Every structure is written in C-alpha cells, then in structure tokens.
Amino acid sequence: MAVAVACALACVSTAWSTPSVAAESTQWRQSLEWRGQTASVEPQPGGGYLLHHAAGDRRVAVQPMTSDTASPLFDGLFALAQAELDAAKVASITDGAFERGQPMECPCFETGEKWRYVWTRDVSFATDLALARLEPERARASLRFKLSGAREGAPADARFVAQDTGSGGSWPISSDRVVWFLAAQHLIDGNDEDSRRFADEVWQALNDTLAQDRRYVFDAGMGLYRGETSFLDWREQSYPRWTANDVGFIAQSFALSTNVLQYRALRLGERMARQRGDARAQQYASQAQALAAAIERAFWREDRGLYMSYIGTAAHPVPFEAYDLLGLSLLIDSGIVPADRALRALSRYPVLDSGSPAIWPQQPGTAIYHNRAIWPFVSAYSLRAARAVGHAPRIAHEVRSLMRGAALAGSNMENFELTTQAVHVDDGALSGPVVNSPRQLWSVAGYLDMVIGGVFGVQADGRIDAKLPAELVPMLFGDRQTISLQLPERRVTLRRPRKLSGDLLVAGKQHVDGADTVIDLVATRGAGTSLAHDAATFAPRSPDAPVIDEAGTQWQVDLPVQTRLYENGVRVADATEPTTTKLPKQAAEQCFSLTRIDARGLESLHGPTRCVGDAQIITGNWPRRWSAPQDGRFAVRLDFVNHHGPINTGITAAVKWLEVRCADQPSQGGVLVMPHGEQRQRSSAVTFHAPAGAQCRFDLRDGFNMSYLSHFAHYTGGTGGESGPLNSAELGALHLVQVADPGNPSVIPAKAGIP
Template identity: 30%
Template sequence: MKHHISFIQYFSLVICFVLISSCDFTQINLFHSKEYKVFPDAVKQGDYFAKALSSTHLISNYPIDSTMSIKDTLHWRLTKDLSHYPKFESDFQILNAIYNLSLEELEQNINPDSLFDTGEKWKGVWTRDISYSIILALAITNPEISKRSLMHKVKNGKIIQDPGTGGSWPISSDRMIWSTAAWEVYLSTGDKQWLKKAYTIIKRSTEDDLNVVWDYNEHLFKGESSFLDWREQSYPQWMDAKDIYSAFSLSTQAVHYQNLVVLSKMGKVLNRDSQKYEHISEALKKSINEKFWIKNKKYYAQFKYNAYSPLLSERMEYLGQSLCILFNIANDEQKEQIINNTVQLPFGVPCFYPQIPNIPPYHNTSIWPFVQAYWNWASTQTDNDKSVNHGLAALIRSSALFLTNKENMLAETGDFKGTAINSNRQLWSIAGSLSGIYRVLFGLKFQEDQLKISPYIPREFKGELNIKNLKYRNSTLDIQILGFGNKVNSFMIDSFPLNENVVSGRLKGHHRIVIEMNNSLSYKSKIKVRDNVYSPETPKVNLIDSSLVWQHNNNVREYNIYCNGKMIQETRDTIFRLPKTKNNCSYQIESIDKNRYKSFLSSPIRVYRRGESQLIEAEWFTTLKKPYVTLDNKNHSNFIFKIKVKEKGTYFIDFKYANGNGSTTSNNQCATRSLWVSNDYLGTVVFPQRGKNDWTNWGYTNAIKINLDKGTNDLSLKRETFNKNRNIKNTSALIDQIRIVKTN
C-alpha cells in the first residue's frame, strides 16, 4: 500500500512539474516588471511559478519552508461549498482561482460561534481587523456574521478597543472604524433595526472620545496610528505611551472623521439631530488639511508629535493616505497628487516609507495586503490606471505564489518569511483580495438608497467579467462587464437601458445587469516605483555643559536643530552650544542623509529658567502614610490637591506615576482621569501601563496646559463616566509627584 501511494505521489509531482514547466510565458501579460510577471492564468517570479489549472485548482513551487526545493509543487484545490457566495467568472483564470481560494479561506475563518476569526494564528475577533475587513468585502459576502462579529466587540453599550500600546484606550482609539463597518453593513442590507442598534453604540463611544481624545484647541484627535500598534515599529524609540497619546496620527484622524460623518448620516436616516457631529467633522477636515498636508511634497504627513512643540513626521503613511482619499478628506487635486507622488515599491506599498533602521520587519519594512487593498481602491478614485494595475498585480502575486492570503511580507523581497509574525488566511488580507473584484474591478459603492456600480478596468484586464448571485438588500444581481475603462458607456437592467449606473435599494427579485465600458483610459497616469530605503537613525542627544552633543553617523549629510518647534540652524557639527535666553526651551535634532531623507526628531531636551518649574509631592494631600497616592476604581477614584504659584500665567502640568497592571505592548488597563481646575474641565490625564507587576517603574503622564492664578489654586483628578476603560473594570495607578512648568 505504501508503494502504491508513493507511486501516485511521484506521478502527480511529475505531471505538475510538466504543467508548470509548460506555462506559456510569451502570452499577453496583465503586469510585468523586472521582479515578476502576472499572466491571465499564471504568475512568474524568477524561478518560481504559480499556475491556475482551473478556477478551483492552483499550483505553486514557491517554497513555504527550507525543506522545499524548486522542483517541489504545492496544490490548492477547492474543498468548500461556495454556492451561497457571489460567483465570480472572468477571462482570467488566475483571478477566478484566487477569488475562490479567498472565499474558501473566509469560510475557514468562521469559528463555531459563527464569528470571524482574525487569521489562522489569530483566534477571536479584533475590532480594527473585523471592521477594516467588513468595509473591504465582508458586508457584501457575510453581512449577518459581520453583524455578530461587530457586536462581539461591544461591552456596556460601547465599542471595545483591543489591547494595544500602554494599556490600549485611549492611547489607541481607532476602534471607531467600527462605525464605518456598521454603516457599510446597513448600506448593503438596508436593515433599519441594525442601524438603530449601531447608532446608539456609536454615539455613546463617540461622546467618550470627544471628552478624552478630541483636542479642542488643535481640532484633532489624539492617539496612536491606526493598526500600527507596536510602538517601536513606527515611532521613535524615545516616545512612550503618553507621548503617543499626545501625538496626532493621520490614519486616526481619518478614522474619526469618517466616524463623525457616519454618525451624522445615521442620524439623518433615523431623524436624529446630527448638527453637532457635522460641525466637528468639518472642523476636523479643515484641521487635517491645514496641519498635515505637506505642500512641497504633495501628500499628508505621517503624524504630528512632541506635545510641547509639535512637528510633523514627513514619512509617507499609506493606510492614512488611502483613507483620506476614500473618505473625501482630500480634494480632487490632492487625491491625484497623493497617488502620483507617494512612493510605491516593486512588490506593493509598505505601511510607511522610508523605513526605520535597526527595527525588525513587521509593520516596519513590510507590505500588508489589506493596506495595499485600500490603496488600490483609493487609486481608482484618481483615474490612475498604472497604480491600480500595479496594486492588483501585487495582491495577485502574493496570493497565487503563497496559495494563501498572508498577513504581511517583506517590503524588499515580497517574501512572507522573515517578518516577526505571519499568519495564513489573515482575515483582512482575504477581504483585500476580494475587494480587488468588488471595489476595484466592479466598483461597487453602496449608498443610502442605491448601489452605484462604477467599474475600473485597466487595459490589461479587458475582456468579460461576471458576478452572479450578488445579494443586495431584497434583490439578487447578476452583473456582466464588457471592455475596459473608467466610465460606463451603457448600463442595462434586464435589457432595459438606464441613464445612470445605479441600482435602486427598493429593487426586489433576481435581475441581470450588463455594463459596457468606454474602452478608454488616460495615458497620463504615473506612479513612483522605487526601491525600499531607510531613513537615518534618530540622533541620541545629550546636554553637557550647556551644549547639545551627539555622535556623527556616516550616512548623514547634515543636521537640523529645532528650538520650540522651529528650525534655528543647519549644521554638520555634532555639538551645539545653547544660546542664552530668557525663555524655556525644548530642543530637538534630526538627521538628513544624502537623499534628503530625514530621521525622526531626537528626544526633546527641555531647558527651564531657574524657578520656572516645581515638583510637588502627591502624598502631601493625603492622610495615608505612603510616599505616593493610589488611584483606583473603588476607594480612591479621585485625587484633590492644591498648587501655589508666584504669578498668574499659563503652565504645563504632568504627574510622575507608576502603573504595573501590564506591559507597554499588551493588555488594556491604561488608567485615565479628568483634570479640573476649580470648575473648569481641561482634559484627560493618561496613566499608561509601564510593566507587568512592576510598580517601581516611574514615568510621567501627558502634560496639559493650564491657567493658574497667583497664590493657591484648587485642582482635582476625577474619574468621570467617560474615563472608564473599554474592557477592564480594574484600572489603577500610583502618583508620586506633581510637576509644574511655566510656559513662555
């Protein structure tokens, strides 16, 4: 029996090797570069091949581990019943096979509770993962499981923020992408009961964020970049959780903006007052464009950081850029400029660019298929067929060669091996593959009362595309697209021509739609495809004898010196003598290499005038005989104290604290308190986690600017309803000292 199986296996390998060797790589290709080519039924990358033998059978010789040789061949064959899903058929067998592979992996990710797992290695539902996936595709394929999965991330009537930096919310607040996913489910299904339930949850969660993470002076939302939640992977090493909370990240602004837009739209459908959220969204959009748009580079900055003297990180951040296009934060001119001027790598778009040196690949120096999917979708909004084609090819290549939708891959080689963690059938990578069909090629856009169909078909994909059994509210649609282009030439439902390419939300029954494209695309589109590069290292600066001193890096051409957020000098030296000044100063230095790429700014060095700062022991305001004050949820939820100053003015206040409830990278026990001066609420103080069971690790909270009167002032830290952490009831911290610094 063993010999019989061995013969069959050998014979199968021979047949597959013959098949893969006989691929016709002279046929018209869908995409070609020096790195790889995509054909209607195959992918070729050097000595590696993938071939679609049918719409249900893919083979690949790409090595999944070190035991494989180039002569070994792996198979994917469809084993699941996909009849309840929309069926996709086209002239391109590679697309057909990847589509079916992705649906099968989607089925494999439905757990026994009828919820979506996040991936093969990531069990359970994560708020941002499920939400981004639903927006891309799952509201179309699985609206009911999408609803259950979204509700699984609700507790006490509010949206849960998954574990993250410093104990999660409010350091991270991108959980609000939940609302856009919930809205997409409503647009797809028309379910008013779902809309009512979602609206209440979203409104409660939004009100908390408006109290805790909305900055009423900057008109921006504080907090970590969306999904980039490994602190050292995307921020300078000196920034800890409180610094990240105080920063303003592009992708997080986009998430909150769309949340406010969705809340307003939901309110209108339900006849609720939405004016408040409309006003805040307008203020936020204006602030994003004023404070993040880099005019000379023609794209948005990655984030704004350093609470005392905020400056921009000019790295390109791709999810944020894509969302600014898709959510119409950018105007039409900006949209086009973003796609034209943002660097794309040979194997796709990275999380950000340039990369950070000496940080292992995960978010850094890595390509994530779901980010690529949003970029592809955004590219269709700018009539950039080169970007669309390049992006579709990137997703086809990885899914076909790997025979799965991987979590991420190396930016430089496109290989999945070598990143810190990687998972097969990652949910949002699956959704990204499906979105190439639904959102890009078919251009499905669900609206309040209709489905707009605006296909975007690159020249290379000219032919016939079909989706059958697409469920839209109370109708089932079979859609056929003929030709290529970005505009619809004719649109017929059941052989009746329509003036607009829309399907009414009131339509019922089974209908056939035939779309003929205009067979025209602009030849003017362009993209910047560059090799992966790294920025210079962030300078490590010391204050020695009234001078800033740092080590020279051989790759650095020059250094910029900043004081209070303004550049005061360019230099090639590694020492800078501080000028005499009557002001309090915050100094930072950045490195610039020969290609003009900039490092992160160095850790701020603050120089105060004598007598302009004071440290106050917290235990002076308690009767307990301990060298600190305890904050918890039961007996010590509030802290009341007094501050005496010699003159009226504006000050920064922060607190030296400890929080040993968890590490800086996991759990969700960040404590927060509302700061009050007399009867004025001034903002939230965050006490992030600093180490599991480590209550001797002391650091400072975020700083808040306050106005104090001469003499004694009454202050308090209060635990308001909106200060409750989303997940864990027990949040606590210790306060050692209160620090006061007068501003200039």
C-alpha cells in the same frame, strides 16, 4: 545575510520595469513567474480549480460567486478567497488572554488561521472591505462582540466600542476603536428586524463613544484626536526606537489614520442624527468639518507632497518623516483631500515591482513586519484610493500585487516581505515577517474587494463604477469581448471597447435585463500617469536627545553632524558638521528634539524630546494647592509609576481627571494619562490659565479605561479583567511649568509635552 539583503533593497528600489506590461499581463492568464517561482491554476472538470503554488498544490472547490475571464489564474484566486472566507466562519473563538484560552461562543469570523479571536480593528476593516456585503448577519455578530456596556464608570445604559489590549494598557494610548463605525455604517440600512435593531445599537454606541473620545482624546488646541496610528500598533516598527520604553509620547501624539477614522465616525453620526431628526446632527457636522480642516493643516508635508503618518505632541508638534499607506488611502477615500493633493500624494507614495509598502521610508535595524512589508488589506485600500482619483497605474499595480501574493503563497497571507513578496526572509535578527498567518481575514476581504469593486466596479450601494486599467485588458479579456462576475443577487458583464486608447476603461452605457447588467466600457485617460519607485529606501537612524546647557540668557544646544534642531515644533537650525547653536530663553517652557539628515535629504524619526523651563513641584495630600507667581498659562504633569501591566499590552492605562479651581476663575481641567511602564515617568499634561497671585486647588478623580467595560470581564491575560476594573498608579509630585499662551498665534500652546 544582512548586507546582502540591504544590497538587494538598494538595487530593487531602482529596478522598476514597464516595457512589456501587455506581454506580462498575457502571461498572467494561466500562470505567473516571480523571482524564480511559478504559480498556476488549472480549471477542473466539473468546476473548481487546482492551484500550483510555491509550497505545493491546493484544490479549491466550486464557490457561490464566480468570475468568468480569460484568466483562469484570476478566476481561481477569486474562488480561493471565497473558500478562505468560508473557513473563517466559526461558532466559537479563542485567545490565550481571554477565558484562559477556553472557547467563547460567537458565530463570528475569526481573524486568521493563527489568530482565532475577533479584534476590533481587524474585523472592522474586513467588514468595510467585503464582509458587510457578502455576509451581513455574521459581520453584525462579529461587530456586536466588540460592543460593550460598562461595569463601572459610566451609566448603566451606555454602550462603547472596545479598544483591544494594546500599547501601555490600551485606550487612550491606542484610540482607533472608532474604526468599528467604518464597518457598522454598511449594516444599518436594511428593512429586516436585525438591521433595524443593529441600527439602534450603533446609534447608542456612536453617541457614547464619540462623547467619551471627545472628552478623553480630543485636543482642542490642535483640533485633533490624540493616540496611536491605526493598524501600526507595534511601536518599534514605525515609531522612534525610544518609544519602546516610553509610550507616553504615543499617547500624546496625533496620527493621520486615527483622525480620519474619527472624521468618518462623526460623519456617520451626522447622517444617523439627521435620519432621526436629532439636534446633534449639526454638532457632528461642525465637528467633522473642523476636524477635516485640522487634518489637512497638520499632516500635509509640502516638501514631500505627502501626508505624514503622525506628528508630535501639542507642546512639540514636530513633523515626522514617516508615511503610511493605510492612513493616506483612508484619507483619500474619505473625500477630505483636495483632488490635486490626493493625486500628487498617491503618485509620490513609492512602490516596488512586488507591491506597495505599508510604511515609508523603511526604518533601519528593525525586523520585518510593518517595516519592510506589504500588507494585502492595505493594498486593497490603496486600490480604492487609486480608483477614487482615477490613477490607472496604481490600480493595475495593486491588482497584480494582490494576485501575485495569493498565488505564490497559496493563501491570502497576513503580510509579505517588501522586496521579495515572500512569506519569510532570513535576515538574522531582522528576519521576518515576524508573524504571518494564512487566510488572514482582512487580506481575504481585501482580495474579494479587489475583484468585486476594484475590477468589476460593483460598489457597496449597488452602483457599477468600473475603472479598469487598459494594461490589464490582455490578462482579463484576451481575445474576448466580455468578462463577467456572478454575484449572489446579480450578474455583471463588462464589454470592452472596440478600440483601446488612453490608459483607463470606465463605465459607459448600462443595459439591464432582470438580474443581468451589461456595462459598455469607454476608453479614456486617467488622472495619474506615474509612480515613485524608491519604496525600499531606508531612513537615517534617529539621534539622541539634544544636549542643552544654560548660557546666561540663552540655551546652548549641541548639534551633531548632519542634524536638524526643532524647538516647540518648529525647525530652528541645521548642522552639516558638529556645531553649537544658542537660542534665547523664554519665560515659557521650551521643548527641543533632533533629527538626522542623510545625503539625499531624507530625515530620520525624531530623537527623544527634552523640555526646559522653571518648574515648580507640588506635593502633599489631595487636594493640592498652589499660588500663581504671575499671570499666564501653565501646564501640570504628575509623576507616576504604573506597574499594572507590560508596556506592550493590557487594559489598565491609568486615566485620571484633574480639576483645577483658581480663585475667581471658572473650573478648568483635563485628562492625565499614565501608561504601563517600569520606570517613573510623567503623565500627559493639563493646561490652564491663572492670574497672578491666584490661589489654585488641584483635585484628582477617576477617569475611564478599558477595564471598566463588561467586555473585559472575560480578560484573564492581565490585571483589570475578571478580578474587576483597575484604574490606578503610584502617584508622586505634580510638576507645574509656564507654557506659551495659545492667544499668541505664533506659538503652539503646550498641552502635552515630554519632559
């Protein structure tokens, strides 16, 4: 079966067909066909719809909002999404890791049919997509559930967004909790009492969370925030396989999506500060501007015309041949990206007939979940990005993918296998999607956003900015002159132009009559005309760590066949056949890793990093002392074992603050992060400067982790919950090594290398 699926992947990757788009669109009025399966919708007498899908029939009652098009399929699926949103409204939520699985009162949205809880990431993306405009009161309640004071480690009046349980013990390994502000920004401008109260809560949480993240996850040398990719939080799916047992690398790496979310939070801070006449407005503006420049500089990969999903650590900031559609879409939607790069990147991010993959390239030997998969909510963000740049083919592509998935499954599923758009594909040990849930909240929200914002162009602020691909006109209009959308507060009608030319219909004249708005569409030519079609391509397997031997004043590094060698983040050698290369020894630490290159020039994810350099060991009681052997910059890491939870979950990543005091020098310091793990490992690094002969003192004090939040007093799935905060590990020796001086512009400063 694995061979057959692999063959199918290779074959489908070149099977993109475009010749009968108009004919295909007309077929989608009542029904659609896909890989031998059919889905259709029948309008019912008195209202409502009957959906015939691959697994049976489903009746959908009349809903508050209606679309009136030439396609009962389109109209019926819009009703289905509303029905599934209604089913997600609950009075209480449950999760096995909280309150021992007992219900917790919360007038919230649950995450899915199989996910009866509220997670920060899920509810935030869903709220940003649609919930804020459709259900503001319940959306606020859901977001409030993820807002927390501290039971220890912070002032009594402080408020923080909770980072859910995750890799290595949660924050700061996973650090995308600021996605909460992407949602909250839509719910603070109302004139009602709850909106005003919520705005005050957001302002408090924004200041406290941004300050905490600035202290614990911001790397001043890189100008970026550390931590895991947002949403792609199952490390074996999109990170190198060796991170399955080493999340320290993830904690010290830099992710595109997470940094874009930090940027958006900073811009919200700027806006709210200006509204309040608060002096922090300029601080947030400056930080956002600098972060935007750092994102553009760090993640753009010119040879691919794409933005990388993540890069390596500050000590070894290697580029990764890893791209994800959510990060790219959020980046484009943020307005950070130059218009030409935005269009180029979106055009080059590949697709199949079925839809757009969550990640690219696909990773070999990895089960279907984020890998080899379509995620509808990500497709909805891709649709937003396509609208932002006027890319008609991608807009149409995402609309069809969202419709097809919901129609064939009879629900807005969590995810689909990439080539078949099936809810499950049998591929032995790689079968999947491994987990899949009907009426997944962000998928439901993504579908609603596709209809309201994507097709009819109604924006969150009420503006109508229609950008409708001409190729969807046969499906949606048929022989009609208008299509309409009835919202709770208004009716929007789109009128087609008399003559279709170009590939995109945009909003022209607007006629308003009370609650009715009629938009005359104007035919034009969009900015994008093509899509790449190799979405099912697999990357090569990652190589092992490089073998490094000492050879006098040089390091001798073995390069296996078809590999590439990186030193301190810079590509230094390629090998088409097995060979050995020699590199000069430096006084500072040098970090090396390998990638494998296939015949197409596609690069694997990096193998493990190996760093070499003369290290000094410092043991004994705290405070520990050391004398600088020469003037320079040094990195210090701490041996540890953190047995307080499994490597894939929990809230007890150990986080300590290391203060370094050297004679006649200002106090220096930084964060040591120590994730869960069964083996002894080394923490993240703190770097500092010391003059020759200086006597230095190292003091260790507690930092902050998620167990300090009162939110997690209800956590019963591991340590640090109901029994109280826990921020500890078995501590060993300090390892100290000289690193490159950041004053040298040709060398990246070592901040967090992997030994």
